[in-house]
Amino acid sequence: MSVLRWRALLWLTFAFFVIGCGLVQFSRGVALQTDLMALLPPTERNPLAERVIEKLAEVNGNRAVFLVGASNPEVTGKAVRLFAERLRESGVFRRLVAEMPKFDPDQITKTYAGYRFGLLSENDRSAFRSKENDLKERLLRKLHAPFRLGAMFSIEDDPFGLLDSWFSGLPLKDIKLEPEDGLLVARADGRVWGFIFGELSVTAYDSDFQERVVREVTRAENELRTHFEDAGVLRSGAVFYASAARTEAKSEMDFIGTVSTLCIVLLVYLVFRSFLPITLGLLSVGFGVLAAAVLSVSVFGEIHLITLVFGASLIGDTIDYPIQYLSARLGAGKAWDPLSGLRRIAPGLTMALLVGILGYGVLVFLPFPALLQIAAFSITGLSVTWITVLTLLPFFLRSPDSRGANSVISFLQGGLIWFQVKTGKKKCAAVAGALVVFALPGCFSIKWNDEVSLLISRSPDLMRQESRIRDLTGYSGGSQFFLVEGKTPEEVLINEENLSAKLAEMAAQGVIAGFRGISSFVPSRERQMRNRLFWERNIFSDREALRRVLSGTGLHEHVANALIEDFDASKNRFLHVSHWLKAPFSFPYRHLWVGETRHGFASIVLLRDIRDFGRLAALGEGLEGVTFVDKVGSVSRLFRSYREMGCSWLFYAVCLICIVLSARYGCLQAICLLSPALLSMALSMALFGYMGIPMTLFNILSLMLVLCAAVNYAIFMREGGVKVAATLAGVLLSAITDLLSFGLLSFSSTPALSGFGLTLLLGIGASIVLTPGVLVFCRQVES
Amino acid sequence: MKKAVFVLLFLCAGPAISDGDMLERILGGAEQSPVTRAKFEQTKYMSSLKRPLVLSGRLTFSRRDGILWIIDKPYRMTYILSESRIVEIGSDGTARARGQSDLPGLTQISRVFRAMLAADSNALKDYFDVKDINENAGVWEIMLIPRQAQLAQFISGMRLSGARFVDAIEIGETNGDRSTIRFIGAQGDAAPNLEEQKFFHGEFSEKP
Numbered sequence: 001m002s003v004l005r006w007r008a009l010l011w012l013t014f015a016f017f018v019i020g021c022g023l024v025q026f027s028r029g030v031a032l033q034t035d036l037m038a039l040l041p042p043t044e045r046n047p048l049a050e051r052v053i054e055k056l057a058e059v060n061g062n063r064a065v066f067l068v069g070a071s072n073p074e075v076t077g078k079a080v081r082l083f084a085e086r087l088r089e090s091g092v093f094r095r096l097v098a099e100m101p102k103f104d105p106d107q108i109t110k111t112y113a114g115y116r117f118g119l120l121s122e123n124d125r126s127a128f129r130s131k132e133n134d135l136k137e138r139l140l141r142k143l144h145a146p147f148r149l150g151a152m153f154s155i156e157d158d159p160f161g162l163l164d165s166w167f168s169g170l171p172l173k174d175i176k177l178e179p180e181d182g183l184l185v186a187r188a189d190g191r192v193w194g195f196i197f198g199e200l201s202v203t204a205y206d207s208d209f210q211e212r213v214v215r216e217v218t219r220a221e222n223e224l225r226t227h228f229e230d231a232g233v234l235r236s237g238a239v240f241y242a243s244a245a246r247t248e249a250k251s252e253m254d255f256i257g258t259v260s261t262l263c264i265v266l267l268v269y270l271v272f273r274s275f276l277p278i279t280l281g282l283l284s285v286g287f288g289v290l291a292a293a294v295l296s297v298s299v300f301g302e303i304h305l306i307t308l309v310f311g312a313s314l315i316g317d318t319i320d321y322p323i324q325y326l327s328a329r330l331g332a333g334k335a336w337d338p339l340s341g342l343r344r345i346a347p348g349l350t351m352a353l354l355v356g357i358l359g360y361g362v363l364v365f366l367p368f369p370a371l372l373q374i375a376a377f378s379i380t381g382l383s384v385t386w387i388t389v390l391t392l393l394p395f396f397l398r399s400p401d402s403r404g405a406n407s408v409i410s411f412l413q414g415g416l417i418w419f420q421v422k423t424g425k426k427k428c429a430a431v432a433g434a435l436v437v438f439a440l441p442g443c444f445s446i447k448w449n450d451e452v453s454l455l456i457s458r459s460p461d462l463m464r465q466e467s468r469i470r471d472l473t474g475y476s477g478g479s480q481f482f483l484v485e486g487k488t489p490e491e492v493l494i495n496e497e498n499l500s501a502k503l504a505e506m507a508a509q510g511v512i513a514g515f516r517g518i519s520s521f522v523p524s525r526e527r528q529m530r531n532r533l534f535w536e537r538n539i540f541s542d543r544e545a546l547r548r549v550l551s552g553t554g555l556h557e558h559v560a561n562a563l564i565e566d567f568d569a570s571k572n573r574f575l576h577v578s579h580w581l582k583a584p585f586s587f588p589y590r591h592l593w594v595g596e597t598r599h600g601f602a603s604i605v606l607l608r609d610i611r612d613f614g615r616l617a618a619l620g621e622g623l624e625g626v627t628f629v630d631k632v633g634s635v636s637r638l639f640r641s642y643r644e645m646g647c648s649w650l651f652y653a654v655c656l657i658c659i660v661l662s663a664r665y666g667c668l669q670a671i672c673l674l675s676p677a678l679l680s681m682a683l684s685m686a687l688f689g690y691m692g693i694p695m696t697l698f699n700i701l702s703l704m705l706v707l708c709a710a711v712n713y714a715i716f717m718r719e720g721g722v723k724v725a726a727t728l729a730g731v732l733l734s735a736i737t738d739l740l741s742f743g744l745l746s747f748s749s750t751p752a753l754s755g756f757g758l759t760l761l762l763g764i765g766a767s768i769v770l771t772p773g774v775l776v777f778c779r780q781v782e783s
Numbered sequence: 784m785k786k787a788v789f790v791l792l793f794l795c796a797g798p799a800i801s802d803g804d805m806l807e808r809i810l811g812g813a814e815q816s817p818v819t820r821a822k823f824e825q826t827k828y829m830s831s832l833k834r835p836l837v838l839s840g841r842l843t844f845s846r847r848d849g850i851l852w853i854i855d856k857p858y859r860m861t862y863i864l865s866e867s868r869i870v871e872i873g874s875d876g877t878a879r880a881r882g883q884s885d886l887p888g889l890t891q892i893s894r895v896f897r898a899m900l901a902a903d904s905n906a907l908k909d910y911f912d913v914k915d916i917n918e919n920a921g922v923w924e925i926m927l928i929p930r931q932a933q934l935a936q937f938i939s940g941m942r943l944s945g946a947r948f949v950d951a952i953e954i955g956e957t958n959g960d961r962s963t964i965r966f967i968g969a970q971g972d973a974a975p976n977l978e979e980q981k982f983f984h985g986e987f988s989e990k991p
Contacts, residue, residue, distance in 0.1 A: 145871075
């Protein structure tokens with residue numbers, strides 16, 4: 001007795017320690033990681049690219065964008081102001097911009113006017129014919145236009161419209177919003193939409209804050225509807241995605257957790273007909289999951305949503321250990337001794353734990369932060385439950401359970417004994433052979449999927465709103481861009497200009513819709529000098545002709561004089577990035593300039609609507625200082641390479657498990673124990689193939705768990721046999737709880753998790769049916 | 784006469800009736816045919832010009848297709864302005880088309896110009912405040928000032944006058960330049976003729 005007490009005390013000490021740690025951690029609040037991008041590993045070879053991605057994500061992460069629409073501009077104006085006012089009052093935004101500061105288009109022309117002889121559009125450079133007639137024609141066009149076409153340079157500054165055409169080439173036009181009545185407005189389908197931009201006062205990934213933001217925005221939206229029936233709001237921002245993902249994950253976790261707990265309680269009760277086993281089972285599992293959460297938080301500093309959802313399904317996995325011990329007790333009847341019973345099942349349990357650790361341990365070697373957490377969580381959960389079964393349970397299960405097996409189990413037992421008597425090795429081998437023949441074509445017709453969206457499930461409603469906002473405003477936040485580097489700002493601009501020339505070709509061919517880079521706003525000094533040379537040769541070389549053209553169309557003499565004077569005076573004046581960064585109108589584009597880096601300077605070029613990633617990637621390879629950064633693409637490539645590697649790991653894992661099993665059971669029996677697992681894996685892959693559902697890296701990972709679970713059943717069956725009905729009940733119960741919790745996981749909205757769940761459901765289902773075959777090969781019929 | 788009585792009533796009614804409403808009443812009398820043709824004479828007063836620039840030509844305004852603005856003197860020059868693009872055909876016959884993507888704000892300019900020619904009170908109200916309004920025996924004159932910063936950058940004010948059609952537009956620019964357009968012999972029609980359709984649909988010949 002004292003041994004049992006010592007063990008229980010040991011557990012209690014451990015439990016106090018874990019609970020103490022938990023209390024300390026949870027009192028500080030658990031950091032729940034809701035940033036979906038945090039799931040993705042660093043993928044870029046260029047470390048600067050990774051930093052720039054992070055910086056962009058951070059900037060975007062704290063932004064929220066709204067469009068408030070109504071069918072007439074007056075209502076829109078009022079609605080936008082009311083909505084903005086409510087959001088401002090709520091205090092969740094550090095900065096909220098609805099009304100635009102008086103934007104002065106002339107300010108742009110004024111900024112550039114001093115540097116105008118260094119500016120020229122590529123089109124004019126090639127089309128200009130340098131004739132007096134050509135100059136005159138250009139002047140007449142500008143002079144005779146019936147109306148002024150927006151922000152144009154004056155006749156005095158730009159008589160030939162060369163600057164106007166350079167200016168119209170600026171990527172200002174990507175943005176479809178127009179200033180109107182103090183707001184930025186977009187019109188479509190008879191509705192007028194006003195633009196509101198906000199910066200959150202706290203990071204978007206703080207859970208409590210997320211809830212507050214969503215609550216305040218929804219409240220403002222509801223109030224808006226009571227005032228203006230016709231008004232509508234579109235929202236976009238990382239904070240909404242994160243909040244939706246959190247709500248979704250929470251409801252999934254609650255669903256999986258509740259349903260699997262309830263079913264387990266029911267099943268355990270059906271088999272053991274007593275509340276003590278239920279209490280002990282739940283205690284072991286609950287403590288295991290708690291310890292796993294505590295460890296994850298202390299190691300990683302946070303828990304990711306995906307870990308929680310997966311963790312909920314771990315309940316069904318860990319319950320196996322207490323069930324094994326409980327059924328041993330049920331089977332022993334009056335002869336029960338808690339320690340000798342433990343001794344009998346301990347090797348099987350330890351084997352199962354080792355296999356589990358091997359299975360989840362594989363995840364540790366993948367570079368995905370989320371999977372590492374899942375692995376740590378699962379391994380801790382399993383180990384701690386194993387410890388609980390070995391130390392605490394014997395103390396509570398001192399007295400024997402003398403009621404024996406009930407009718408459900410006896411029936412199953414009868415079935416299995418019949419199976420064992422009737423089927424021989426030949427029949428089993430024939431069935432196995434037939435299954436292999438059935439599975440092979442399916443396995444070969446498998447399609448693969450390596451998309452990032454597997455790991456990141458985004459709310460479809462929010463995605464719809466975001467794409468509508470993108471259509472209306474012309475803003476696009478793709479994760480693909482070019483990173484341009486150079487030793488000096490000038491070198492960056494030169495490299496970017498080389499890139500822009502190629503991109504312009506690609507835009508003409510429809511590979512991309514457009515691009516935005518700083519060199520469009522600020523040409524390199526080299527190019528400015530070249531442009532100046534062009535002005536010099538074509539316009540200012542024959543100054544008499546220039547005067548003739550200008551005065552011939554009726555312009556004052558002083559126009560020509562001032563033009564010539566300006567040209568001569570601006571000889572050594574060049575536009576520099578720093579000038580541009582200081583100008584107020586550059587504000588929406590300043591993020592294009594990364595600035596000083598460890599190796600020099602850098603900028604980024606953003607792309608719109610990419611239709612051919614391959615060609616862009618190839619472009620990045622051939623140009624000096626240019627890197628094509630495609631986070632989504634590189635994660636997909638990573639998925640692919642790990643999926644391919646995963647297949648070979650699966651093979652090594654099989655070999656490893658075979659060696660471990662051979663050590664205890666001998667080589668031949670080890671192969672027998674493994675074959676139901678191998679067949680189950682083949683069958684579940686084949687079913688994916690036949691159903692046409694693409695398989696992913698995550699299916700491969702779950703096959704690893706199918707392998708572990710199926711080997712466990714084989715071990716339990718081999719150790720317990722069918723003679724002891726209770727042991728058999730234990731094995732079946734384990735299988736059913738596994739099936740249940742992983743089956744529930746297949747309902748998850750995250751494709752990675754649901755794929756995981758479905759593979760396990762199919763694989764474990766198959767292994768339950770196939771495992772009795774082990775009896776035929778590995779154990780003599782016990783009459 | 785009836786209209787004048789209305790105007791009087793509105794004036795007596797005091798501040799309850801806004802200038803915007805009045806604009807609507809007055810311009811409601813302007814003819815709303817689908818196509819209007821007129822000759823025009825535009826005089827541009829610009830500080831950089833030695834003497835005012837006088838341009839004359841003809842104009843077709845189609846509510847559906849846009850504006851066809853053909854200058855005959857002193858040089859043949861054609862501008863076709865629709866909601867989304869502007870095509871210029873120069874004196875040498877070369878055409879140059881620019882869309883919304885080349886000219887930010889083109890849509891807005893196009894809308895303002897069409898609102899002026901159509902005397903469309905609703906559209907005008909979106910962009911302008913009524914500064915002064917006069918009406919006498921069906922002949923009206925309206926002074927407008929831009930409401931929006933973007934227009935106010937280059938337009939200081941506008942004067943529209945007319946009766947059945949808009950007869951004259953005077954546009955004052957912020958830099959002191961100004962331009963007057965007089966319309967002569969305006970005629971309503973049901974649809975653009977064949978030649979005009981060709982221009983609107985971009986099937987113009989490259990030669991003038």
